[in-house]
Amino acid sequence: MKKERILSGIRATSKLHIGNYLGALKQFVEIQNNGEAQCYFFIADLHALTTPFEPKELRKHTLEVVAEYIAAGLDPKKSVIFLQNQVHEHSELAWVFECITPLGELERMTQFKDKAQQHKTNINAGLLCYPALMSADILLYKPNKVPVGDDQTQHIELSRIIARKFNKQFGQVFPEPKNYLLKPLRIMSLADPTKKMSKSDPKSCLFIDDEPNTIREKIKKAVTATDGTGKSAGAENLLGLLAHFGSHAHIEHFNDMQQMGTLKFSELKEALATDIAEHFAEFREKKKELLARPEYLAEVLGEGARKAREVARETLREVKEKIGLL
Ligand code: TYM
Secondary structure (H helix, E strand, C coil), X not given: CCCEEEEEEEECCCCCEHHHHHHHHHHHHHHHHHCCEEEEEEEECCHHHHCCCCHHHHHHHHHHHHHHHHHCCCCCCCEEEEEHHHCCHHHHHHHHHHXXXXXXXXXCCHHHHHHHHHCCCCCCHHHHHHHHHHHHHHHCCCCCEECCXXXXXXXXXXXXXXXXXXXXXXXXXXXXXXXXCCCCCCCECCCCCCCECCCCCHHHCCECCCCHHHHHHHHHCCCCCCCCCCCCHHHHHHHHHHHHHCCHHHHHHHHHHHHHCCCCHHHHHHHHHHHHHHHCHHHHHHHHHHXXXXXXXXXXXXXXXXXXXXXXXXXXXXXXXXXXXX
């Protein structure tokens, strides 16, 4: 039986935070390790150009994300790991998709509206066309499923719309990709738990390589204030993180305290910081070791791009044939 194909990517705009880890990277590693799928995981360096960036920082973050993929458990022998910009077919197919996607479909994307609001002086065409490039990233590999966090569900839906439109207009090329989780995850900001944790607001983020002291400081400052109904979105977020990273004893203890109404946020924060620091201890060491070996990372990426191109080239050939490009 043919193996399922799974594909996903993460932008190279900064190192990864705990939302990226739980919403994406952790699932990548689980899918890879269950051995039932062909896995393609890339770093979306071209998407990183859609918001303000510094070339030196972009290069640094790209290598950091590669090191983080591997330190978290992605294995270049089991998964194809590559940079989006090193497989030119992504940009070429994106152009084709931009030419068949109505402007209105791009303008209605929540992420475009949010980012346009955040970067009022830099609303570039790339920001608007972001989902067309993302659809190209996906559809080039004809994956069965795409593991992403909740905030990307609308973009995956648009890639299905684009696939359908292309197939109807020019003939069947693309299967429609599915979300990986039935209920994708959303980890909230530590500073404002009504917003998602986001790389564009580093204060709100717990980075997965943060040192134990930094983790403790950030969690200590996390907002846990109750709203008018006596609920605390911040406490829910922290308990959610405890469910993922906490020791069994801590999870039971704090859930009981919450049910009895005796939850002490200071104790919860201390326990959570200890558990998260412990969870990523090995990861932090591995990441440092990998960053000290840039030639190894370059080798992984070279090999990954070569393997990715084998698939991407074939899909682009089909597309060109269907649309009449010689
Ligand atoms: P990026 O870098 O913004 O996010 C990478 C992944 O992390 C997830 N994520 C979260 N999950 C839970 N809670 C959060 N607070 C949180 N913040 C981020 C995102 O949903 C995503 O899965 N556009 C993609 C990158 C991309 C891509 C693709 C993904 C480009 N092309 C093709 C899949 C397929 C993105 O959001 O990156």
